[in-house]
Amino acid sequence: MPKPLENEQLTFPILIGDIGGTNARFSILVDAYAEPKQFPNVHTADFTTIDEAIQVTVLDKTSIQPRSAILAIAGPINDDEIPLTNCDWVVRPKAMISDLGFSDVLVVNDFEAQALAIASPAEQYREPIGEHGETSLASRVVLGPGTGLGVAGLVHAQHMWFPVPGEGGHVDVGPRSERDYEIFPHLTPIEGRISAEQLLCGRGILNIYGAVCAASGIEPVYKDPAEVTTNALSGADPVAVETISLFSTYLGRVAGDMALIFMARGGVFLAGGISQKIIPALKRPEFRQAFEDKAPHSHLMKTIPTFVVTHPQAALSGLATYARTPGSFGLATDGRRWRG
Incomplete structure (x- = not known):
């Protein structure tokens, strides 16, 4: 199980993902001062796995290769394999690190991301x-x-x-x-x-x-x-x-x-x-x-x-806020952050 790394900055560029039961939304935050680079929404039913969706709809579409990932998912986070509540995807952070080239993956609950977004809307x-x-x-x-x-x-x-x-x-x-x-x-x-x-x-x-x-x-x-x-x-x-x-x-x-x-x-x-x-x-x-x-x-x-x-991408906005200033949030990462 990964060790707690409270408030430690993730390495930029950072892939940010909001994974719901029906749609997945992704962006890349190049640095703490940039606006997130948005990608088209993804229908979860169109891809067998989340890794496939990230590869096809994000990594294959940009020269910016993210070093880290913060993913907000609809479901409880209890283990290295994290099933989503309302779709068939399973998030496997260790596989993402080995297969997609990330050095650091943080997984949070989708409504934690929504909560981060209402800190300063x-x-x-x-x-x-x-x-x-x-x-x-x-x-x-x-x-x-x-x-x-x-x-x-x-x-x-x-x-x-x-x-x-x-x-x-x-x-x-x-x-x-x-x-x-x-x-x-x-x-x-x-x-x-x-x-x-x-x-x-x-x-x-x-x-x-x-x-x-x-x-x-x-x-x-x-x-x-x-x-x-x-x-x-x-x-x-x-x-x-x-x-x-x-x-x-x-x-x-x-x-x-x-x-x-x-x-x-x-x-x-x-x-x-x-x-x-x-x-x-x-x-x-x-x-x-x-x-x-x-x-x-x-x-x-x-x-x-x-x-x-009314923000069109509220969860992504909340995750980006956290990625820029993790010290402003007491976000528990123990058991939810994996490093290569």
Whole structure:
């Protein structure tokens, strides 16, 4: 097992990768002052392995050969072979060092990268949700509905930011309102329970939509979450409108729970493509009402700002920030950094 190398600078140029269940995004950071060199997004289903994807879409396309790599992956990091949660790739850092020419590979959780990105987000890349739109130098939380539901905290202490990865997307979610009790019996559970991720992701939108249809005694017509969101935002379909209203409500409840767990006075940030697409729905009352409805701490919740992260490559931005200034972050590397 590799030894801890806390806050030690990686050698430039650095390959930066954000590996999700559906898409992988790569860039190369030539030095601490350069802007990352971006490469086209990769569909994970198009390549058998991550090594093949890196070789074909990055290394074969540039004369800049990275010395190090920082990879953010969707899944827990427990061993030298790291399977991704929502796709068939397995990250093998030792093989990357021997086969792709890296001298140093650091692997972090994908939502650690999102957490790094919210340490100092540029104002133009955050869209306030609710009246309170100012951050403070205090702990924060990021949630990202996408292929799954990612959650991470960012704790501020000792003049440093400490990203806290976890699997918060798999907490239980239960019914509260009268309408919830009509809908929840029709939701598709996972191993007997309704987790946040069963509702707050792409397939979660379809899960809610199907349950609303069943509870209302009508046949579903949409098979793609994008169809539901499009028809909800346009107001063309009342069932789609209710689906995204409920999605916003459930997201508000879970976001509020995470804010309480981390005492996230510095703000709660919603990342990912779904959040960006449904900003008009999130700006309606349901999200903030559900977020703040946390008696006996509703007054506290009203003071916590919420934002949608609108940066097109937020995770890569967070990793680049860490690569430039690792001393600003208490990022644990023990068991997650490999050297040739």
